[in-house]
Amino acid sequence: EVQLVESGGGLVQPGGSLRLSCVASGFDFSNYYMGWVRQAPGKGLEWTARVKEDGSGEFYRDSVKGRFSISKDNAQNSLYLQMNSLRVEDTAVYFCARPVGNGYFDLWGQGTLVTVSS
Amino acid sequence: DIVMTQSPDSLAVSLGERATINCKSSQSILYSSDNKNYLAWYQQRPGQPPKLLISWASTRESGVPDRFSGSGSGTDFTLTISSLQAEDVAVYYCQEYYSTTWTFGQGTNVEIK
Numbered sequence: 001e002v003q004l005v006e007s008g009g010g011l012v013q014p015g016g017s018l019r020l021s022c023v024a025s026g027f028d029f030s031n032y033y034m035g036w037v038r039q040a041p042g043k044g045l046e047w048t049a050r051v052k053e054d055g056s057g058e059f060y061r062d063s064v065k066g067r068f069s070i071s072k073d074n075a076q077n078s079l080y081l082q083m084n085s086l087r088v089e090d091t092a093v094y095f096c097a098r099p100v101g102n103g104y105f106d107l108w109g110q111g112t113l114v115t116v117s118s
Numbered sequence: 119d120i121v122m123t124q125s126p127d128s129l130a131v132s133l134g135e136r137a138t139i140n141c142k143s144s145q146s147i148l149y150s151s152d153n154k155n156y157l158a159w160y161q162q163r164p165g166q167p168p169k170l171l172i173s174w175a176s177t178r179e180s181g182v183p184d185r186f187s188g189s190g191s192g193t194d195f196t197l198t199i200s201s202l203q204a205e206d207v208a209v210y211y212c213q214e215y216y217s218t219t220w221t222f223g224q225g226t227n228v229e230i231k
Contacts, residue, residue: 037168045160045168045211047220061219095167103215104158106179108167 002026002107004096009112016086016116022079022096022109030054030074033099036081038092039111046092049081050099064090086116120144120214124223130231137199139226141212146192149216156216159188159197162225163208171210172197204230 008020020036035050048068049060055072069082079096094114098107121144131137147156155175160168170179172188175195185200199206207230212223 044225045162045213045222047222050220059218099215099220101173101215102156103220104170104173104213105160105168106170106173108169110167 004098004107004109006094006096006109006112009094009114011115011117012086013118014086014088014116017082017084018086018114020081020083020094020096020112020114024077024079024096024098027098027107029072029077034072034079035097035099035105036070036079037095037097037105037108038090039095040089040092043092048094051079083114086114088116090114091116119219120147120217120221122212122214122221122223124210124212124226126226127224128227128229130229131199131202132231133204134201135231137202137206137228139197139210139212139228141190141195141197141223143193143195143214143216147214147216148192155191155195156214157188157190157195158213158215159186160211160213161206161208162211168211199228202228202230 006022036048038048049070051058051070051072067085071080093111095111096109097105100106123142125140157175159172162168176188187198189196209225211225
C-alpha cells in the first residue's frame with residue numbers, strides 16, 4: 001500500500017526543538033521530491049519545506065528559514081524535519097506529503113501535531 | 119509571493135444542487151512554454167488530510183467522481199461540484215505551483231443547506 005506515516009509530534013516549550021519523521025512505503029521513495037505542509041488549528045494549509053529526490057537541495061518558506069531543516073534518507077525510506085527555536089506560531093499539524101508535477105501534492109500522511117506552548 | 123484568494127469563504131448548498139468555488143491568483147499561473155495552468159484543487163474532510171482532486175486546473179485525479187470539475191485559466195479558476203452529495207461536505211483548497219513557494223488559498227467550507 002502506498003502510504004506516508006508521520007511521527008514525532010508533541011508539546012514543546014518556546015525556543016525548544018523537535019524532530020519529525022515520515023516513513024514512506026509502496027513507492028520508489030528515492031525518485032521523488034518530498035515535503036512538509038503544516039496546518040495551524042482551524043486554519044488553512046501552508047507549504048513549509050521540500051527536498052529534492054536525492055536530498056541534495058532544500059527549500060523553505062521564509063518564516064522557517066534558518067530554524068527548520070529538512071532531510072531525506074532514501075535507504076530508510078524516511079523524511080525528517082528538524083525544528084529548532086520553535087515559536088508559538090509554529091503550532092500546527094504537520095503533514096508529510098509527496099509533491100509531483102512541479103508541485104502539487106498527490107500523497108499525504110495523516111499528520112502529526114506539534115504544540116509550542118509554555 | 120503569489121496570493122491565492124478563494125470565494126466564498128463558506129457555501130451552503132442543497133443536496134443534488136451545484137456548488138461553485140472560485141479561486142483567484144494575484145498573478146497569472148499560466149506557464150507560456152507549456153500552456154499549462156499550475157493550479158490544483160484539494161478536498162479536506164474533517165479530521166482528515168487533504169485529498170488531491172484536480173491538477174493542471176482541470177485534470178481530474180483517478181478515482182475522483184466526475185461531478186467534480188475544474189476550469190479557468192490565467193488568474194481565475196473555478197471548482198464545480200455538479201450535484202452535491204453528503205460526502206462532499208468538506209473544506210476545499212486551491213494551490214498554485216507556478217512559483218517556488220507553492221501557495222494555498224484560504225479554503226472554502228462547503229456545507230449542506
